[in-house]
Amino acid sequence: MVDQNNKLLVIHNNLEKLLDSKREAMPRSFNKTRFLQNCMTVLQETKDIELCNPTSVARTMLKGAFLGLDFFNRECYAVVYKGSVEFQTDYKGEVKLAKKYSTKPVREVYAKLVREGDEFAEEIISGNQTINFKPKPFNNGEILGAFAVVNYMDGTMAYDTMSKAEIEIIKENFSRRSKQSGEYSKAWVVTPGEMYKKTVLRRLCKNIDLDFDTIEQQQAFEDAGDMDFNQEIKPQQQSPLNTNAVVVDGEYEEVNENKAEQT
Template sequence: MSQAVATITQDIYGARNQFANVLTDRSLNFEREAEFAIQVITSSEYATKIAVQNRQSVVNAITNIAAIGISLNPAKKQAYLVPRDGKICLDISYIGLMDLAMATGAIRWAQAELVYTADSFALNGFDKPPTHSYNPFAKDRGEAVGVYVVVKTADGDYLTETMSIDDVNAIRDRSSAWKAWISKKSSCPWVTDPGEMAKKTVVKRGYKYWPKTERLEQAIHHLNTDGGEGLASIQGSAPTDPEMVNDWIDLAMRAGSLESLAEVYHNGTAAMKQAKDAAGHARFKAEVTKRSETLKAAAEPIEGEAEEVLDGTA
């Protein structure tokens, strides 16, 4: 065994106590996850080099596996260890995110798929799954035009989230990982696995409307921070959670009454205050104003907080 492999093995097994202290899923076995980690890291000369140079990142990655409750088992395709930005990072696939949601009881099942120009796709209302028809044996289904995720909740309801490829690419273009690729040609999943990243993007957006679970929230937060999938920060401003402003705007556009819009505005403003995102709040406020005017035109204003929906600033 080379000295590098011995060092990596020592670091991974040295994280046993940290793994046990934060373990959220008792079905995970440290010995097996350690074995998977050693195999993955040492199978690549570059990953081995990064692991030796940044030994703490290896420990952090192993700890994150336990804290999130995700497995490196290659058969499950839930998560991977990848060298990125001079450290070993835990990367979670869209399959891993959906498995987390199912394992915690938030949903019964989930499916994410790309839609191509030759496909037939139609939404069938809020309480039914979409219809997606295509020839699975076709040699060319055309270019990808969109992506969707559909889930069935524990109550038997169907929730579908869709995104056009343009919307996906807009998120991609604002991510720190993609910006690193553009400026430094640092390889990232957006380059190596664009389809998988499109599915992960729509899952990350769709989960906002699923029943909440702590493990899934932690997984998303990890991807947006250590995973490099968050929005690239602008010098002099605080980093913002990826898609945060767009998500709050989306919620505002879905509000069916001034009362619900007021609640969205209140919660969105609080989130943007915490992120110190004044520019994002200004854009959010403008969209809420438009939605408020539409709702007021359709019905009589609701008394109380709804009448003061735009009070306060971030």
């Protein structure tokens, strides 16, 4: 216990120095005293935190400060894994960030699980896409997939859907932990439903124009996602208008026939 207390004191001092040196990158409403207190309360209950490098821990907690997220309220986590610590947002934190940093005012944003027995349908009404979801009360059936919705103040909306199979492919191929070690983070094991919701919400956020105040916030947001969607392999599609062009990331690229023949 003495060793842990000493480590926590070093972490506290390191974190306080970092917060002071980076105060210009913090949200306007940031409360340093409360943030420090909440961090230390959480770290006291974090198993094996004494095995981690104090500077690394302080830098991990700093990412929560950049984003204005609260570790104590479970908006984000410091996850200990084999002597290192990783920063992850919770689903609640993702919702908070989408609402706060969307350039287009958001009324509400959320993600839901679709289980066996629920009614779920995608429809096009008067040329506008929409979804209808009628969950079965207190449904504990098998998860079939998840969807995320953002409703804007101007009455428009956007959504994304993912089947369970799609999410599992993302988890297996684009989870940062699995790519590094072949293992999954504790959140995938303990709360898979929350990770399903976070995954589809993260993908929806790619289509929500998020404008962070600082580069530190942008980087912290990227680091917080267990899924690295930037590594997704997008299949090339033949353009129906030009047989010498393919569609890559939504844009047409000309194919050099001579180069193709040489290869």
